[in-house]
Amino acid sequence: MKQAIDFNYKGFLFMNKLILAVSLVVICSYLSNPIQSAEAAGRHKSHAAKAHSHDNHQSKASWYGAEFHGKKTANGERFNMYAMTAAHKTLPLSSYAEVTNLKNHRSVVVRINDRGPFHGRRAMDLSYAAAKKLGIKGIASVQITPLGSNETLALLSQ
Structure with missing residues (x-):
């Protein structure tokens, strides 16, 4: 019985670490989007300026x-x-x-x-x-x- 509890506890810890890792990846990618969006907007503005030049x-x-x-x-x-x-x-x-x-x-x-x-x-x-x-x-x-x-x-x- 103790082995089963230890196994479940180890699985629980693994799942927590996995959820934490996935959450960090999602949060980091979300936070980096404004920077990428600003860079893309800068490229769009220069492209738009060329298009209307x-x-x-x-x-x-x-x-x-x-x-x-x-x-x-x-x-x-x-x-x-x-x-x-x-x-x-x-x-x-x-x-x-x-x-x-x-x-x-x-x-x-x-x-x-x-x-x-x-x-x-x-x-x-x-x-x-x-x-x-x-x-x-x-x-x-x-x-x-x-x-x-x-x-x-x-x-x-x-």
Whole structure:
């Protein structure tokens, strides 16, 4: 009988050690994920910057207004033609970009809240308000500069 108790006790100790080891592995892998995620985010940001680096060159932009006013945008909000917003095919929704009219060098900051344009060779559709501030009446040559979170906070706090 004592042998059976000793055997069970040894099995119990072994199981405790096994559970402890597995728990440590799980906890360590969980704790290392934020570091790996931060590294992956850094790689993603640099990749995203490269993907959008073409936007820092001359692009074409137009504007959209009354016919879309009040309709849902890609991020689910209602389009307001009097807000400083824009549609872009690839920039992240709710990100910001500085748009400069290359003809008169006026600049505005817009929030990307929609997808488009889906016709022509244009890179961006601006809201009526943004186009008006830039002096754009039809299609214009613009420079689109995606803004990082620090740049966005600095510009919006001014």
